[in-house]
Amino acid sequence: xxxxxxxxxxxxxxxxxxxxxxxxxxxxxxxxxxxxxxxxxxxxxxxxxxxxxxxxxxxxxxxxxxxxxxxxxxxxxxxxxxxxxxxxxxxxxxxxxxxxxxxxxxxxxxxxxxxxxxxxxxxxxxxx
Amino acid sequence: xxxxxxxxxxxxxxxxxxxxxxxxxxxxxxxxxxxxxxxxxxxxxxxxxxxxxxxxxxxxxxxxxxxxxxxxxxxxxxxxxxxxxxxxxxxxxxxxxxxxxxxxxxxxxxxxxxxxxxxxxxxxxxxxxxxxxxxxxxxxxxxxxxxxxxxxxxxxxxxxxxxxxxxxxxxxxxxxxxxxxxxxxxxxxxxxxxxxxxxxxxxxxxxxxxxxxxxxxxxxxxxxxxxxxxxxxxxxxxxx
Numbered sequence: 001x002x003x004x005x006x007x008x009x010x011x012x013x014x015x016x017x018x019x020x021x022x023x024x025x026x027x028x029x030x031x032x033x034x035x036x037x038x039x040x041x042x043x044x045x046x047x048x049x050x051x052x053x054x055x056x057x058x059x060x061x062x063x064x065x066x067x068x069x070x071x072x073x074x075x076x077x078x079x080x081x082x083x084x085x086x087x088x089x090x091x092x093x094x095x096x097x098x099x100x101x102x103x104x105x106x107x108x109x110x111x112x113x114x115x116x117x118x119x120x121x122x123x124x125x126x127x128x
Numbered sequence: 129x130x131x132x133x134x135x136x137x138x139x140x141x142x143x144x145x146x147x148x149x150x151x152x153x154x155x156x157x158x159x160x161x162x163x164x165x166x167x168x169x170x171x172x173x174x175x176x177x178x179x180x181x182x183x184x185x186x187x188x189x190x191x192x193x194x195x196x197x198x199x200x201x202x203x204x205x206x207x208x209x210x211x212x213x214x215x216x217x218x219x220x221x222x223x224x225x226x227x228x229x230x231x232x233x234x235x236x237x238x239x240x241x242x243x244x245x246x247x248x249x250x251x252x253x254x255x256x257x258x259x260x261x262x263x264x265x266x267x268x269x270x271x272x273x274x275x276x277x278x279x280x281x282x283x284x285x286x287x288x289x290x291x292x293x294x295x296x297x298x299x300x301x302x303x304x305x306x307x308x309x310x311x312x313x314x315x316x317x318x319x320x321x322x323x324x325x326x327x328x329x330x331x332x333x334x335x336x337x338x339x340x341x342x343x344x345x346x347x348x349x350x351x352x353x354x355x356x357x358x359x360x361x362x363x364x365x366x367x368x
Binding site for chain 1: 150152181182183184186187190193194196197200
């Protein structure tokens with residue numbers, strides 16, 4: 001009987017954890033993608049003086065830095081650090097008013113954000 | 129990083145230990161095929177997140193927990209349904225019958241004659257004609273029923289009375305009195321002290337192990353020197 005109870009507890013915990021993960025990943029990735037699209041727009045709008053978007057990029061990086069430790073509990077740290085590194089690069093280029101490199105990194109970040117949902121989500125490709 | 133590795137190893141070790149306790153005890157040779165598969169995967173899953181710190185520990189924990197649940201479900205099904213038992217565990221196969229070695233069974237089991245000979249030698253028989261039946265069990269062991277003329281003699285065959293078998297219980301081991309067993313045997317520390325004195329030992333400290341069986345026979349193993357057995361007036365309550 002004790003064994004059955006242990007197995008039921010394990011099963012319920014697994015289901016809760018998996019569901020929580022699916023919901024959390026969806027939410028986090030949607031927010032990240034939204035931020036990146038916004039970043040892409042304001043980068044284009046401020047082509048002449050990209051330093052203007054310093055506050056926005058800092059805000060996006062802070063948001064990511066806040067959720068990254070939670071994601072580290074569930075996902076490979078190396079996958080997550082690519083997003084962190086790219087955000088740090090964009091921030092550096094923005095501060096130095098380097099539009100070309102900043103725009104290239106924003107594109108790269110958009111690619112990561114789109115890929116993340118696929119890599120972290122529950123889908124046939126990951127299943128097989 | 130070292131602390132991380134130490135704690136990860138401890139967590140995984142404790143988790144696997146607890147899960148193995150939940151799954152029940154089985155020796156390697158007694159495992160059913162599905163149990164062996166789970167053990168092999170367990171070993172692999174446990175080591176990857178233990179050493180790879182970039183991977184969250186949960187990447188090892190979740191598959192291990194999932195396999196434990198699967199193991200329980202398969203064990204339950206094979207316990208409750210005869211059909212499922214056959215499907216999951218397979219069924220025992222007769223490899224030697226009164227007619228001799230069953231060639232088709234060997235072929236089906238992918239066994240050769242060396243394997244069969246090895247199996248029957250493991251059961252204490254060296255000639256095929258001594259065997260009436262040999263069965264390949266689902267856990268991969270071979271069991272043998274010898275022809276009656278080659279079967280070992282028993283006390284019943286010889287119609288002789290043997291001393292009754294009696295199970296000893298440990299009441300003192302490695303410097304500690306096992307109170308639970310003492311209660312089970314319905315004896316106390318005074319009884320133990322008196323008996324070791326009568327056996328020629330001064331104190332319990334000099335003793336490594338004491339057992340008593342249901343017939344009152346006490347085995348005393350001192351830390352130094354030979355063991356002593358004494359008959360006590362205690363005849364046991366046959367509580368165990």
